[in-house]
Amino acid sequence: MTNSTITATIDKILNQTEKSILTDISGELSNSHQKLDDSVSKLEAEYDKIIADGKKEADKIEKQIVGGADIEARNKQLLALESSVNRVFTTALEQITNSDRNSDYANLINSLLEESTQILGTTEVKVFTNSKDRDTVQSALSRFPGSELSSETIDCIGGVKIESKVGSMKFDNTIDAKIDRLKPLIRKEIASKFGVNE
Amino acid sequence: MTDKGGIQYSNIAEIKGPLVVVDDVDNAAFDELVEIETIEGERRLGKVLEVGNGKAIVQVFEGTTGLSISGTSAKFVGKVMEMPVSKDVLGRVFDGLGRPKDGLPDPIADKFIDINGEPMNPEQREYPKDFIQTGVSVIDGLITLVRGQKLPIFSGSGMSHNLLAAQIARQASVVGTNDDFAVVFAAIGVQYSEAEYFRRSLEESGALKRSVLFLNTADDPAIERIITPRVALTVAEYLAFDLGMHVLVILTDMTNYAEALREISAAREEVPGRKGYPGYLYTDLSTIYERAGKLNGRKGSVTQIPILSMPSDDITHPIPDLTGYITEGQIVVGRDLFRQGVYPPINILMSLSRLMKDGIGEGSTREDHAEVANQVYDAYSRAQEVRALAGIVGKAGLTEIDLKYMDVGDVFEKEFLTQATDENRTIEETLAILWKIVSKLPKNEITKIKDKFVDKYYQGE
Known part of the structure; x- marks a missing residue:
């Protein structure tokens, strides 16, 4: 086998290897792109889920705070009102007693x-x-x-x-x-x- | 309510169990409210059970312990027992007789309503068909509750029905309408810790402001339990039919109510029926359950979830048996699922909501709801058969499709049935999980769902 034949064979192998490597690289690249694309939608879904869960939790906490405050305010109003009503009755009874x-x-x-x-x-x-x-x-x-x-x-x-x-x-x-x-x-x-x- | 007082009689002939027999009584009326006064001036409430021959038999709600024939008097008040009602009852906690238990004064009443209620005219009843979202997947998805329905929960001693009751009370809502929603919660003969749990749970979730609580604890006199569901339903009817709200009434535990009824019946020496319960147990229960419903031309509705613990988990026991005749389906809490640690441990194969079909579908939940629910029922039923078969022949002896059904059973219990006590799922989330379960099956196994829905929602291969 002459030197030129060997060189040609080596070139051929190198070319083939290069091609194969390039094909692999390009395949992996498109795979990576695909995975990246997939992960974007997954990430978006995950992001939406986190936001939705956060909103749910925020709503829950808001309900707790607002509900608790409403009840507390209402109860204070009831107590104040009852004491006023009782004062009316006490005054009325005093007036009847002294009539x-x-x-x-x-x-x-x-x-x-x-x-x-x-x-x-x-x-x-x-x-x-x-x-x-x-x-x-x-x-x-x-x-x-x-x-x-x-x-x-x-x-x-x-x-x-x-x-x-x-x-x-x-x-x-x-x-x-x-x-x-x-x-x-x-x-x-x-x-x-x-x-x-x- | 009247400003006229009543006559006080001091001729007490007999005190027997929860009953007091008063002699020489004129003009007493059936169901009339009676104030029993002890020699120390302590007052207890009661009502007239029987009148005739100058005698009146009075049932004392707070029990007769400590009463003696001499020195005790009975004042016949001249009216039946009434509950003061107004919108201010929302956010309040009352005892089993409707007296404030939260340290606040009596509500300023718009009206005083007879706690026995007025029977609903059957002609005026409107067929229930609007969905109530409880946020509990298994109920919303497979045993859907409808406004105006009475749907009991049959449970057993020690199971998690009270957790479920509190979760429903916190989460329940009406969807697709801006109408007001309220929860009336009546705890009948529950432990103090349970009563506290209900109160705290509603308070901390902010749901108390749209709720009314009636708490009769286990250490309260048993006879009070006869009144608790009635005062709760009186308030519910007022909120629903006077104020136009959609009201969910949760009554737990109706078994304690029936026990109190049995106690009175035994004291009256009535001929006992099954297991010693009075022969009129069915009629009596119906006077409570039939107070659920919707009325033509009125905006609100009363929906009931009575909870009863079945003695020895026996579904043929008179209480669940007679309840089942009156109500529109049942939710059965399963001991096996409870032992496996599943919450809520609802046995869907024994549960049914008879009005579900009218409350779901396009316009209320989603077009595919009924079909996907049927398919999941079918698949879970098949999964149970396969599990039984696997117990005999082993997993290796199962076919590929059998294994898929086993997988469906597992996913159903782990992802659909199992839910955290503070997890409030929307109907869309519930339906999404149902489709996830269905998608575990190959398409050719899906026989109960139209192709157009399969094309739209199926996620399998």
């Missing part, structure tokens, strides 16, 4: 006795009242045959408590009890005076 036992009050006692005896279904009752109202009640009892005023006095703002003669039935028609029963009904109206739930 004169005049003819209007005698009419009130009369209607309280009437209501009580009607509910109990008899006028044969024992009547209890406070020391301040004893005279007013005593004079009203003449209209209720069989009724008697107890010598015991009770602690109340005004009004009467009645009991059947045998003591098995009682009815509380004191002003205190009436206000207790009315309180839930008129709280809304009082609250509306403070600008709530109008």
Whole structure:
């Protein structure tokens, strides 16, 4: 084999190797490009997921903070309102306590006795009242045959408590009890005076 | 509500279990509210169960412990038990009788409503067909809850139903509408720690402001449990039909309610029915469950998820059995899945939402929802059969397609069923996982989904 033949063979091998290497390189390059392209979309999807998760978490935290603050503010408002409503009742009770036992009050006692005896279904009752109202009640009892005023006095703002003669039935028609029963009904109206739930 | 008071009677003839028999009573009415006053001035509430021959039988909600015949009196208030309601009840915590438990005053009432509710006119009922998203994939995807539906959760002792209940309460929402949504949560005879968990869970997630909690704990008198679901439903009906909100009512645990009913029935010496429960258990349960629904011409809805723990996991027990007759499907919590550590451990093969078909599909969830759900049901059912077969012949004895179904079963439990307690999945996310499961199967195994949906959503080879 001559030198030129050897050189030609070597060149041929080198060419082939070069070609093969170049083909491999170009193949790998396009593979890399493909992978890069793929990873871009994966990266984008991952990025979107992170953003979406972050947004979800932020929404959650916002809800927690806003919800908690709303509740706290509302609760403080409720407590303030309740204390104002209670002050209204206290003032009203004070006014009733200090009111004169005049003819209007005698009419009130009369209607309280009437209501009580009607509910109990008899006028044969024992009547209890406070020391301040004893005279007013005593004079009203003449209209209720069989009724008697107890010598015991009770602690109340005004009004009467009645009991059947045998003591098995009682009815509380004191002003205190009436206000207790009315309180839930008129709280809304009082609250509306403070600008709530109008 | 009235400003008229009631007569106080002091002739107590007998105290028996949770009942007090009062003698010489005139004009008492069935279901009338009664205030029992002890000799020390302590007041307890009760209601009239029976009247006649001058006697009234009063059921004392707070129990009769410490009461004596002498010195105790009963005041017949002249009205039935009422719950004060207004929008201000949202964000509040009450006890089992509807009294504030959060240190705040009574809500300023717009109305006082009889807790027994008014029966819904069947003619006025509107068929439920709007989707409620709970954020729990297995419910939204396969046992879809619909506004106005009553869908109970049948669970067992010690399982994670309370976690699930709290998660639903935190996450539930109505999609595709700006209507207000509220959750009324009634815990009946739960442990103190569970009650605290419910309260804290709603408070910390910010969901408390749209919720109302009624907490009757295990140490509260059992008889109070008769009232708890009723006050909760009264508030729910007000929010739904007076204020136009969509209300989800979660009642847990109805088994404790039925136990309280049994206690009263035994004290009244009634002829016992199955397992000692009264013969009217079905009727009584229906007075609670039938308070769910939607009304024609009204904006709101009341949806119920009653939760009951089945004694010994027995689905034929009278409580789940009778509940199942009234409600529109059931969600069954499975002991096997629970033991495997799956949360929520819902056994979909025993669960069903009868109204699901009307609440899903185009316009409410997505066009392919029903079909992909059917396909997953079918595939999971087949996966269970293959698992059973693998237990006998071993994995090596399975065909290639059997192995694919096994894979479907695993993916279903690990990726679809399993969900973190604070993970709120949208319906789109849920449907995406369902398609991921379906895509584990070759196309020729997909027989329940139209080709156009397969072409659009299938991700397999």
